[in-house]
Amino acid sequence: MTHPRTLRVDYDKTTAVVCVVGSELNVNLNRGAPPSSKFFSVKCTPNVQYTINPPPQETAPLAQIPLKGNSVLLITMSSASQFENDSKLSVQYYANNKEVLGKAVLHLTAVEISLDVDADRDGIVEKNNPNKGSWKWGPKGHGAILLVNCDSERTYWKKPDTEQDYISNVSDLKDMSAMVLRTRGPAKLPQGYKLTLHISQGDAESVRVFRSRSADNKKNAMTDNVLYKYLLKDHPLVLSSEVLSEEVPYFGGEAEMKFYVEGLRFPDKGFDGLITINLSLLEPISEGLPETPIFTDKVVFKVAPWIMTPNTLNPVEVFVCSTEDNYQFLKGMRNLVDKSGYKLKICYKYENRGDRWMQDEVEFGYIDSPHHRFPVVLDSPRDGRLQDFPYNELLGPDFGYVTRVAQRKDVSSLDSFGNLEVSPPVTVRGKHYPLGRIIIGVAFPTATKGRNMTKVVQDFLWAQKVQEPIALFSDWLIVGHVDEFMTFVPAPDRKGFRLLLASPDAAYKLFRGLQNEGHGEAKLFDGLEDEQQLTLNELLDDDSLQTENNYVQSCIDWNRDVLKRELGLDEGDIIDLPILFKLEEDEGNQYRAVAYYPDMVNMIVLGKNLGIPKPFGPKVNGRCALEAEMCSLLEGLGLSCTFIDDFASYHKLLGEVHCGSNVRREPFDFKWWNLEM
Numbered sequence: 001m002t003h004p005r006t007l008r009v010d011y012d013k014t015t016a017v018v019c020v021v022g023s024e025l026n027v028n029l030n031r032g033a034p035p036s037s038k039f040f041s042v043k044c045t046p047n048v049q050y051t052i053n054p055p056p057q058e059t060a061p062l063a064q065i066p067l068k069g070n071s072v073l074l075i076t077m078s079s080a081s082q083f084e085n086d087s088k089l090s091v092q093y094y095a096n097n098k099e100v101l102g103k104a105v106l107h108l109t110a111v112e113i114s115l116d117v118d119a120d121r122d123g124i125v126e127k128n129n130p131n132k133g134s135w136k137w138g139p140k141g142h143g144a145i146l147l148v149n150c151d152s153e154r155t156y157w158k159k160p161d162t163e164q165d166y167i168s169n170v171s172d173l174k175d176m177s178a179m180v181l182r183t184r185g186p187a188k189l190p191q192g193y194k195l196t197l198h199i200s201q202g203d204a205e206s207v208r209v210f211r212s213r214s215a216d217n218k219k220n221a222m223t224d225n226v227l228y229k230y231l232l233k234d235h236p237l238v239l240s241s242e243v244l245s246e247e248v249p250y251f252g253g254e255a256e257m258k259f260y261v262e263g264l265r266f267p268d269k270g271f272d273g274l275i276t277i278n279l280s281l282l283e284p285i286s287e288g289l290p291e292t293p294i295f296t297d298k299v300v301f302k303v304a305p306w307i308m309t310p311n312t313l314n315p316v317e318v319f320v321c322s323t324e325d326n327y328q329f330l331k332g333m334r335n336l337v338d339k340s341g342y343k344l345k346i347c348y349k350y351e352n353r354g355d356r357w358m359q360d361e362v363e364f365g366y367i368d369s370p371h372h373r374f375p376v377v378l379d380s381p382r383d384g385r386l387q388d389f390p391y392n393e394l395l396g397p398d399f400g401y402v403t404r405v406a407q408r409k410d411v412s413s414l415d416s417f418g419n420l421e422v423s424p425p426v427t428v429r430g431k432h433y434p435l436g437r438i439i440i441g442v443a444f445p446t447a448t449k450g451r452n453m454t455k456v457v458q459d460f461l462w463a464q465k466v467q468e469p470i471a472l473f474s475d476w477l478i479v480g481h482v483d484e485f486m487t488f489v490p491a492p493d494r495k496g497f498r499l500l501l502a503s504p505d506a507a508y509k510l511f512r513g514l515q516n517e518g519h520g521e522a523k524l525f526d527g528l529e530d531e532q533q534l535t536l537n538e539l540l541d542d543d544s545l546q547t548e549n550n551y552v553q554s555c556i557d558w559n560r561d562v563l564k565r566e567l568g569l570d571e572g573d574i575i576d577l578p579i580l581f582k583l584e585e586d587e588g589n590q591y592r593a594v595a596y597y598p599d600m601v602n603m604i605v606l607g608k609n610l611g612i613p614k615p616f617g618p619k620v621n622g623r624c625a626l627e628a629e630m631c632s633l634l635e636g637l638g639l640s641c642t643f644i645d646d647f648a649s650y651h652k653l654l655g656e657v658h659c660g661s662n663v664r665r666e667p668f669d670f671k672w673w674n675l676e677m
Helices: 170-175 224-234 327-340 389-394 455-463 504-516 536-540 543-567 625-637
Strands: 003-006 014-020 023-028 039-044 048-053 072-077 087-094 100-116 144-146 177-185 194-198 207-211 237-239 245-248 253-263 274-283 292-303 315-321 343-347 362-368 373-379 400-403 420-422 426-428 431-433 438-442 470-473 486-490 497-503 574-578 581-585 591-595 604-606 609-613 640-644 661-665
Touching (some): 014 072, 014 274, 014 292, 039 048, 144 177, 144 253, 194 237, 253 292, 315 327, 389 400, 486 604, 497 504, 504 574, 504 625
Parallel strands (some): 315 343, 438 470
Antiparallel strands (some): 023 072, 087 100, 100 177, 177 253, 207 237, 207 253, 274 292, 420 438
16 A cells, blocks of 8 residues: 655755655655746655656656646655665756756655554465455455454453453463564664554554564473463563553564454444554654654454354254252253263352253353454343353353343343344345344334343344344243244255244144044143143133233234244245243233243254253143154154153243253354455
């Protein structure tokens, strides 16, 4: 890129000038000319190039050129100087009679200066990429990427690395983005010139910059104490919220200085994730006066967004809680996870303190850049008794942590993360969403007293940009979570997945069919000693229940239409699951819905293996009719259904298998920066 600079030149003076290779010195010849000057000529040494604007008719060396009011000399230098003032240029002024009126002389020192980043996103910091100072999305885009350094290299007394302004472990450097200052020129800059790295006040709260003082790696055999002192000494903090500008050394000859740039916060409302870092060459004016910048190079970083992972991505590990009463549930989960070949991590009672709702406390995601990526857990503002689990047990080396804090009065059940899901990749009206779309539940648009997900969480989710959120109506449920009526499962055809929706209509259709076949006396909740059993005939004769489920179906159908529109789905992409609900009065004396029997859509998806709440439906020919229907609907997609008994320990407490579990999954192969925006 060209960096033009206006230069004052006075006649009968010799001016020493530093010129940065790639920059252009603009000299207004008329402004610095002696009175009565009518002509001028230019002479220079070979390393100096110049042009004259407007172009003169006569271009021979030392030709006397008419001086006009807008005559401008444009000076560049093609390579760095070996010595100070080793290049020269002179301008001689003439009167009408060709009499010499004066002469301006420039002594030029050329330096190469380039502040470089990985602007082409290949993991290598290339030299002087012309696009390093801007950001563009897409596979043909450009611009460097910065990770929020939200993991913790410490395992004791730990806190996110963003909360400490020093490097405590050499492994922390891989979480940062490299930035290189490349210089070439004489052994030292002329007296008073200096290089300064600087950021704006607005960017300062989002970034820190460390400098590497040593190019060689110290031996790993150092003691921790010696290594710690080495890290502090050889990676000093250069820029931060407290230091917006810092002089950096110029080494002379051909040199490189490496910096490590650390992101401190995710994109959010009021912060688009773009950060600019500048390097300026300062020129002294006079003793006692501040230096002025004569050249500035800049680089732009984009902070990587937090990305959620849908059910169609492969699991890595499964998380559940152990409580005093969920042995049966844990047994079923262990069998399912073992069969599926994944890791099971159990949060025991000393950590969960009786809080079993693993899905509600956290959402797993990740951050990614060309040089590094790692999982990041988003901690919900619900802050139940599991609130310490994500920080104490998950935060660590290469496992990040982020949360959004809300006023307690603003937090409702809708802020639990059973109310936060993400779709598989979709294409909607020609627009591709290769990372899927986030799905949240809110109040119905016309509600005056409805509950909503708190604003700070919604602002955070929208600001990530790469998984544009969809808002569904979930406030009709007592708990109010989208996972109570929908989920996604992988499929070998169509769009690569199916949307599963709870459907009272499908349940009534199934039950009436069984009644017509003579199974009206088959009982729901068969085998549950403490639960009142109900025959199909009794259930189908309950007009009040039918009315309640008509309302529930209308709520789900409203969401169905939104999902079809926002995910580009048609009816062939949706499977209706036979699930009934009932209305109960909540704490606010409003009637909202809960599942009538275990809510089978609230399942865990582990590849092709599904962990489904055991519904305890009516038995026909010795087999639960609801289980048989689920298998019929899903096994044709190559999915295996395992039914887990969560009735007493979860369903009776208004949750199910999905509510009581969580899954960390592999990240997408697709790179978020290749999105077409």
